[in-house]
Amino acid sequence: MNLSQSDFVFVRGTRLHVRRWGDPDAPALFMLHGWMDVAASFQFVVDALADDWQVIAPDARGFGLSDWPVAAQGGGHYWFHEYLSDLDALLDHYAPNGAVNLVGHSMGANVVCLYAGARPERVRRVVDLEGFGLAPARAEQAPHRLKNWLDDMREPPVLKRYASLDEVAARLIRTNPRLDPQRADFLAQHWSKPDDAGRWMLLADPAHKLRSPMLYRLDEVMAVWAQVEAPVLHIEALASPTLSELAGTIPLPEFKARFAAFPDWREALIEDAGHMVHHDQPEQVAALIEAFCR
8 A cells, every 4th residue: 555644734724634645756646535535535546556646635624634614613614616726725835837637536526627627727637537517507496595505504414423433434335335345444544533432423524514505507617617728537437326316307418418518528437336436446547547647
């Protein structure tokens, strides 16, 4: 196993934890994890890389070893675009000059794709692991969405706690039955920590579970994607259950037509994998990343 080291970088008063693997002089891959996940999630892909790379992967604010911003504690909330601002600051810190390779999974994929459209000159390649965006919203959904958000703010969400690390690992396997038990044990150690009562709490601010009051504007998202100058490689699990869930009643070809907004978009499908493709088939994911970014 390739060992990582930890950095802590202050961004707008919030201390972000950044996990780094590899030679600092090697070409860099910046990797952003998904929702309710942590940077250590990329360990298996890092171990499968054949070439020399420096992999730089932050724990997003409110996840892993990064701070829970004061405003988000006790019923606050996170704005999605803060993740883009954090990425902007971290790139200025680690790679102030030139264009970079960005890899993102799920939520992290949505972050890197939007960032590549907002700052096209800063991005060399984009690898999108199971990042689809959401179903397009309609204006008439706004009143109900706002009501739900107000209700959530009255009773902030909580996260379940577990009796042992084994229970945390079992929880990961229930979510992803393909997950190797040894990998589940490793992830459990980085996905949780003991609380004052001797139980195990997830390293995630419960405020992340608050439903946003803002509607998802697909036309605005596609307008940003259209400004991406870097080639984009979309890596998807064959018959992805997440894609089907997001699309709902929308036919899949119609849902995926949104990707036509990217000027240079390619797709790779991976068999025997679910949404956590980087856990299920890390060797294939690593090979695709390297061939695309080499």
